[in-house]
Amino acid sequence: MEQVKGKLIALGGGDDDGLIKLIRSEICDRHSNIEVIATATPKSSDAVDSAKAYKEAFEELGCSSVHFMQIDEEHEADLPENISRIKVADVIFFTGGDQLRLAKFLNGTKLLEIMQRRYREDDIIISGTSAGAAVMSDRMIYDGYGHYSLIKGEMKTTHGFGFISNVYIDTHFAERGRFGRLAHAVAHDPTHIGIGLSEEMGIIIKAGDQVEVFGPGVVTIIDASNIKFSRVRKAEENEPIAVENLVMHLLIEGYRYCLREHLFQPVEHQASFVNGNAVEVHK
Incomplete structure (x- = not known):
């Protein structure tokens, strides 16, 4: 995993007031350019x-430069105006809906290529909720229901946006039985x-490696790097899979998971001083 300058902020769906406030807290300048992309929502209207609702939500928190772009069947991604705006965006926010629509209209475009480059090289926030979170990694899950998803052929994946590699982000995790x-x-x-995000639960991924949690509950991490036995690839279609080890x-606020080292650890705190008063800040 390469070192990157941008941050990924992903929410598992549900009430996203906390996500909007977190994004606002991460940008110091209220004039920061925020671009909302609602391509995942099926109907254009x-x-x-x-x-527009997300634009208003950001504006209510004092953000003065919030825009949205239509990218769908009738509005192509690589319009010169879109490219110009993405080149100066400080925050790019993907709404929920259908992640396959996001992949369909953005994968392979110059616009996404610019987003990927800026995420690696610039101090930018890439954020999304539900489908907008699931699409962030190099591979994304788009099908599989309940216990049937442990049957060969019932779980399906495809290419995501590739902001981060070697990660699966799944959303509505507990609510829709997606373990x-x-x-x-x-x-x-x-x-x-694997990173499982239930509703109202989210993560911030810093430097392309450190996964920290926000929200009132639990984020699930599934690590297959030490598997001892697996019949996943050898199983026939419609057969159940078998995996050992x-x-x-289970990650909560105050702890993080380091992807490169497969390491679970507390977030360190250090004392800082504001107007002479000691406050706690995360390292």
Whole structure:
């Protein structure tokens, strides 16, 4: 995993007030350029309504430069105006909906290529909720339901946006019974770490490596790097899979997971002083 300057902020869906406030807290300048992309929403009119709602939410928190761009069947990604705006964006925010739509309209575009480069090289925030979170990694899960997802052929993946590699991010994790499909995905691709985000739960990924948590509950980490036995690839279609030594971690606020080292650890705190008063800040 290469060192990157940008941050990824992903939410598992549900109430996203906390996500909007977190993004606002991460940008010091209220004039920062925020671009909302609602491509994941199937109907064009609904996508515009969703984008406008997020624009208003950011503006209510004092952000003065919030825009949205339509990218869909009738609006191509690589318009000169879109490219110009993405080149100066400080925050790029993907709404929820259908991650396959995001992949369909953005994968292979110059616009996404610029986003990927800027994430590596610039101090930029890439954020999303639900589908907008699931699409962030190099591979994404788009199908698999309940216990059926532990049957060969029932869990399906495809190419994501590739801001980060060797990670699967799954959303609505507890609410829609998605443990099985995330476990299946990482067992099939043991180089990948699985991150399960329930609703109102989110992560910040710093330097392309350090996964920290925000929200009131638990983020699930599934690590297949030490599997001893697996029938995932050898199983026939419609057969259940078998895996030995799949490791799971439960991550809450105040702890992080380092992807490169497969390391669970507390977030260190250090004292800082504001107007002469000691306050705690995260390292």
